[in-house]
Amino acid sequence: MPRPASGAAATRPEPPAAPRADCIADSAGGLTFDVEAPERADSWDTALLFRRRGGRGGPADELRLPLVPSGESRLRAVLPSTVRLPEGRWDAFETAPGAEPVRLTSGVNDLRTITDRHPDPGSGPVAVRIPYATKHGNLSLRSWLRAPHAEAGDLLVRDGEVVVEGRLHGVRAGRGAVIEARRRLDPSHIRTAPVTGDGSHFSATLVYAWFADVWEGAEEPWDLWLRPTGEDGAVAVRIARILDDVADKKAVYSYPARPLATPRGPAMAGPYYTVDNDLSVRIGVRATPG
Template sequence: MAFGAGNPSADCIADSAGGLTFDLDVPGHSAADAAHWSAALVLRRRGADAVESPEEEVRLPLTPNGDGRLRAVLPSTVALPEGRWDVHVACGEAPAQRLVPGIADLRSLVDRRPGPSTSPLAVRIPYATKHGNLSLRSWLRGPHAEAGDLRVEAAGITGRGTLHRVENPRAWLDGAVLEARCRRAAELVRTVPVTAEGQDFSFTLPFAVLCEEWRGGPEMWDLWLRGGPEGAEEARVARLLDDVADKKQIFTYPARDVAAPYAPAQVGPYYTVDNDLSVRIDERPPVGGR
């Protein structure tokens, strides 16, 4: 039997503020009985022990939705730390049961443009796991640098983005720089200037500056936007404001050949498992294969 087979399903509606509404049927229970038994939608952070870390479990009351079903609401104002959250339903004393995805209305997440605020940006995207269960991917960012159009050219990357969740985007971006930080060695940081227009910014990152210290093998550089008063604030460049929970396999970009000092290399941008923007350097395969 497939994972999740026979489990109750939940329909999900997203709103533009970052909130989610779940509507579901619970076999053996009706909405009319909801007042007489304890029922909750339970979110458990992946890999967390709810007994050891109670803050890693969120319980949302289930109430009749007026249409013969049960409803739970996760407002954008309820803090949900970053990570993957598995969705369960708990009824009375029975063990919590995983939910499977029903109909998902995520239209409000497409091309989402948050309003002005300095509170952290809440992003929650429901998705089906590889076993067919319902989970949420959650982000909580502030400030947030949303990656936009990205063009990969022979010499480097030209990108655009939008800054969110700062009090004065113009002042924050005045003199801001894009930082590429090497995961292999924290002291290796390369910066390029950004051009700002309102809360939008653009940058060009040459591949050559990332290849200067490369000594073979795969090497990753993470992209950050640094600005604010005297460059004291930072924001990870990421793509979060849409309905795609995992962008690594969806938004793919070509790698370009670079004549690096150490050896011929291939360099290109990619999105990480957290939907953050990074750059990968690797050895160029020999012509004709090995």
């Protein structure tokens, strides 16, 4: 069997580079995607495909948008603000008839127009889509669809407590409104703080000592909800921060933890955002809530 000459190395063709997509957002929350396609710039049969991560592959877990020639060796697709995506993470692909979908890499995401959005508090569901690059550099969308919604604003961290402020959408804070901290390990454990505000705005102070008596010594989160009135049957709303351009606040927003005395010994307490950008308080032994 012939062998390559001494010093010669077998070469393999490099796999084609994954196509890159740039994205720009408009002020209403619509997204325009431009896909680099020098070999397909005149193609009219390709599509931008979004698949919901963890979905079952049914119609509700896929969205196809036509990709049309847009000059300069590019194809363009538009996701209007009126098209609602179920909540979750959506991975982006380019697809053509008879070919397997190709994962798109993330280019430039221009999200300046959706930074600190302020939709009408009395309008319909709050719908947010934020494009982002995964840890492998691929393009994905994080989608939220909340009705009603409690948008977290400033957090004032003080010794022994945190002041939570925000704005309500689709519901108003009435008489007897409270913020509920629900222990994730056992949701029957609830601590409440009275809400002050003018109906759409809310503010409440959470005292860390309220959580000390049931702490068991491990990292323990308490999830924050807002119950808009004290009436029986009033539906509580999860407090989150989604009306900006940060898809993953847990990795970006960091708040100091404060010492907390508990029956099991010293602990630390502080607020943090979960992987879904929901607001929680964590009791643990670390210096920061992570």
